[in-house]
Amino acid sequence: MTNETPTPQQSFEDRLLAAAPLLFAFLVVSSLYVWQASKHPTPWLFSDELEYAQISRAIADTGTPARRGVEYWGAGLFPWLIAPFWWFDNLQTAYSAVKTFNVLMMTAAIFPTYGLARMLMPRPYALIAGVGAVLAPSFIYTAMVMQEPVAYLAVAGSFYLGARALASPTRWSILAAVAVSVVAPFVRDQLIVVPALMIAAIGVQYTCFGKGRARLEAASTSRRIGMAVGAVTVSTLALLIARSGSAEVALAFERPGTMLDQALWAWGALAIGLGIFPVVIGLGMLAPTSTLPRTPRLAAFTSVFVASVVLFTAYVAIKGTYQAATFEPRITERNLAYLTPILMIAVALFAATRAIRPWTLAIAAALTAWAISSVPINLAGLEGDAPGVAILSRIKEDYDLSLDGINQLLYALLAVSVLVGLAPALLGRRRRVAAWIVVAAVILSIGWSARAETVAAKYSNDFSALFLDGLPKPLSWVDEATGGKPVVYISQKIADPNDGWSMEFWNRGIREVWSLDGTARGPGPVLTPNLIATDGRLVDGVGYEYAVINNGLSLVGTKVTEHGLLQLIQIDQPLRLKESLGGVFDDGWIGSVGPAETVIADYNRFDASSRPGTVFVTLSRKAFCGPRAPGRVLIEVGTMALGQQKNGVIDKVTSRNGWVVDSCAERTFPIPTPGGPFHVKVSITPPFQPAVLDPRGFERRYLGAQLGIISEP
Known part of the structure; x- marks a missing residue:
């Protein structure tokens, strides 16, 4: 040698x-x-990539490392090294x-x-x-x-x-x-x-x-x-x-x-x-x-x-x-x-x-x-x-x-x-x-x-x-529409957070991420805002002129633009919900990702007229025409109150409807509503797993039925 x-x-x-x-x-x-x-057009290894982007951008903007506005020093030197590039x-x-x-x-x-x-x-x-x-x-x-x-x-x-x-x-x-x-x-x-x-x-x-x-x-x-x-x-x-x-x-x-x-x-x-x-x-x-x-x-x-x-x-x-x-x-x-x-x-x-x-x-x-x-x-x-x-x-x-x-x-x-x-x-x-x-x-x-x-x-x-093909274009559509002003992202039933993470990466104006049902994920802090009144007002709603919403949510304000299920709303203060739908996936199915004896969807109408009206509830399994899997349906409508979790619940039931839903079936229920804010609760027992009923399928969620709700004064 x-x-x-x-x-x-x-x-x-x-x-x-x-x-x-x-x-x-x-x-x-x-x-x-x-x-x-x-040839790598957008991040996909979340949430790591978003976290380092958040922290390094905070350093570039303020000189202090932070995740979603909260100071954070646990990411080491790497964010400091890349911070200048975000200038x-x-x-x-x-x-x-x-x-x-x-x-x-x-x-x-x-x-x-x-x-x-x-x-x-x-x-x-x-x-x-x-x-x-x-x-x-x-x-x-x-x-x-x-x-x-x-x-x-x-x-x-x-x-x-x-x-x-x-x-x-x-x-x-x-x-x-x-x-x-x-x-x-x-x-x-x-x-x-x-x-x-x-x-x-x-x-x-x-x-x-x-x-x-x-x-x-x-x-x-x-x-x-x-x-x-x-x-x-x-x-x-x-x-x-x-x-x-x-x-x-x-x-x-x-x-x-x-x-x-x-x-x-x-x-x-x-x-x-x-x-x-x-x-x-x-x-x-x-x-x-x-x-x-x-x-x-x-x-x-x-x-x-x-x-x-x-x-x-x-x-x-x-x-x-x-x-x-x-x-x-x-x-x-x-x-x-x-x-x-x-x-x-x-x-x-x-x-x-x-x-x-x-x-x-x-x-x-x-x-x-x-x-x-x-x-x-x-x-x-x-x-x-x-x-x-x-x-x-x-x-x-x-x-x-x-x-x-x-x-x-x-x-x-x-x-x-x-x-x-x-x-x-x-x-x-x-x-x-x-x-x-x-x-x-x-x-x-x-x-x-x-x-x-x-x-x-x-x-x-x-x-x-x-991944890029499935994202709204332009990628910075929120920042372009708001001029980079602070935006809060509000959602619920977040089964796959990747789309939200991508939107947050490409739009620096998104400062906080909230979910009404606690399904929002890090990196960084998340918030589950409480209702403080049956008119839809949310706590911690001060300071934002704009909000991005999706999946069954509607805010009091003016729609600026939309991309698919995502809507950018200019808020009419104070921050208030018009209506919300929980327990439903992006594709409309009432269901759960884990085993459940019953799957439940909840609908709140906060700005309803003081006069009685009608809500049309449609339940469908037309998207699944495989082996039979009957499920008992219970639809309850009533006046709204705030529950222990500061969410909308039924105060007094004013109407009940039942049905048995099965493969390929569909039915619409016109149901009278009381005057003022009201709540609709849909329960299906038991849910079914398509992949169990049909071995050729890959869907492993526990599903009830696809839900559609239209409310009229």
């Missing part, structure tokens, strides 16, 4: 010329990602600038990766490591308003600075390592791993390569046992302290099986996205062979490598388990992808030295096989937290492979990786042939990884374009 370093006699021009291939690679790769990002008047320009910034930040990981690799190997191999680090499926996040791009650069930089401080401990190298350890957790919470891995790397170096190794070798058996017991005790105490201080850690350690699954899933997805070879060879290089000189640089790299693999895996296991328990189980490759740069350095080191221990290669291959056999493969396209798996969906589409065929392909790649790892030993003196085989395998694996990224990016961009 050689180590080419610039000599003092080299001029600046010589050094610049030597760096030209690296700079060229950076420009080419970043240009590719900028082009990809330009562009044109929101499309600002969005493009944020994406370009993300591309440049994440692709800049090529430089610290190359720098660390150059501590161990000649320039060509270091360049391979750098390019491999920035051609990975996780780079789809460059097109999103996400922390990952900056965090990826921070982790790659920490690998380099940590190894440099360990190999050449000077005042400046130590200061740089400490600085990145302090700053990294403020880039993203997960990067609390960075200071931990710095400390762990010091311990690994001391134990395996420093004075600790010499003392361990010279110690008696009883002393070694005592030292081992002490190490286990310290580790146990550290875990207990972490468990007592963190709800996530405590919950995760109650589910060790889930922790193992989460770690295996993430490693399996990472291996698939990188083409298997970098993970097998990379992990196989964790324990350097005796043929490699025990230089301080190799010791430093190995110490950082071991610490990072252990700690990032532990984080993924803990975080994934907590998420599975509190939300849903996911493949969190996204949180393990930070290991890509150091894995690629290990692979490049193997290509440069062709020195790997057979037993470490065997263990790495076994663990990789376990991981890829454990990961639940979804062949339906892109998973937001596991972009590496998307390539399998494309392979299925292009080559019509079954799941068994795809598994066979993965195991074939695993077998080839092992054979390449053994090639230098198997070929003996034919070193040149072995070298070409290894280099070819490295380049092909990088090609696989690049292809995996482009596939994942294509899925992401296609989904973004599809």
Whole structure:
């Protein structure tokens, strides 16, 4: 192994010329990602993207981070970095600038990766490591308003600075390592791993390569046992302290099986996205062979490598388990992808030295096989937290492979990786042939990884374009109609918040999000405004001249414009509802997303005439003509009162109607109404699940009937 370093006699021009291939690679790769990002017209990975947009816009406007007007300091440095881009008047320009910034930040990981690799190997191999680090499926996040791009650069930089401080401990190298350890957790919470891995790397170096190794070798058996017991005790105490201080850690350690699954899933997805070879060879290089000189640089790299693999895996296991328990189980490759740069350095080191221990290669291959056999493969396209798996969906589409065929392909790649790892030993003196085989395998694996990224990016961009097709045009229609004045968004029965999140992203005037039934979601505070009178007045309605409403709501005011179910209303103060309809989805169905014995819809008419009138209630199942599923209907109409939840309820029933609704049936009920504000309650028992009655269907909601209500004075 050689180590080419610039000599003092080299001029600046010589050094610049030597760096030209690296700079060229950076420009080419970043240009590719900028082009990809330009094909990503709107955010879709909510609510993360909206949260960072909210906070960074607040910083740009006021200098204080906030979500929906409420001060919030928990998002780290990323919103501060992108805040200046929101000073562009044109929101499309600002969005493009944020994406370009993300591309440049994440692709800049090529430089610290190359720098660390150059501590161990000649320039060509270091360049391979750098390019491999920035051609990975996780780079789809460059097109999103996400922390990952900056965090990826921070982790790659920490690998380099940590190894440099360990190999050449000077005042400046130590200061740089400490600085990145302090700053990294403020880039993203997960990067609390960075200071931990710095400390762990010091311990690994001391134990395996420093004075600790010499003392361990010279110690008696009883002393070694005592030292081992002490190490286990310290580790146990550290875990207990972490468990007592963190709800996530405590919950995760109650589910060790889930922790193992989460770690295996993430490693399996990472291996698939990188083409298997970098993970097998990379992990196989964790324990350097005796043929490699025990230089301080190799010791430093190995110490950082071991610490990072252990700690990032532990984080993924803990975080994934907590998420599975509190939300849903996911493949969190996204949180393990930070290991890509150091894995690629290990692979490049193997290509440069062709020195790997057979037993470490065997263990790495076994663990990789376990991981890829454990990961639940979804062949339906892109998973937001596991972009590496998307390539399998494309392979299925292009080559019509079954799941068994795809598994066979993965195991074939695993077998080839092992054979390449053994090639230098198997070929003996034919070193040149072995070298070409290894280099070819490295380049092909990088090609696989690049292809995996482009596939994942294509899925992401296609989904973004599809998302865009369903949004009102122009995207900033609210801001254009109001001149950017503050707007409140009021809705109810929000089953899918994506449309509302998109509207909030593209219209900076939307300052608050309310829902009458508590279904509004973050990021940031939401409000469920109470009725304060039966004339429809709402509490907290002061300060807004405009409101956007949808899904069965009507306000006292003037309609400025509308897009589909969304209406922009100029409010006649005070803020009052004319009518509201609850318990009904956007498509008109009375229903529930979860199991229910009865589904209920409520209609309030606040501005009704003081004289009696008529309300026409139409119930229909014409949209479902499948197997019979009779449901008992009860329609109650009466005078309105305010309930305990400060909502409209029936005070005195003035009319009742019953019916049995069934498949394909429809009926309209003309029902007399009392004078003044009135309430209509429609109950259907039991609801039905279309997907249960008709296996060909995909509708899994619990539905009663589609409802239409027309009120006449």
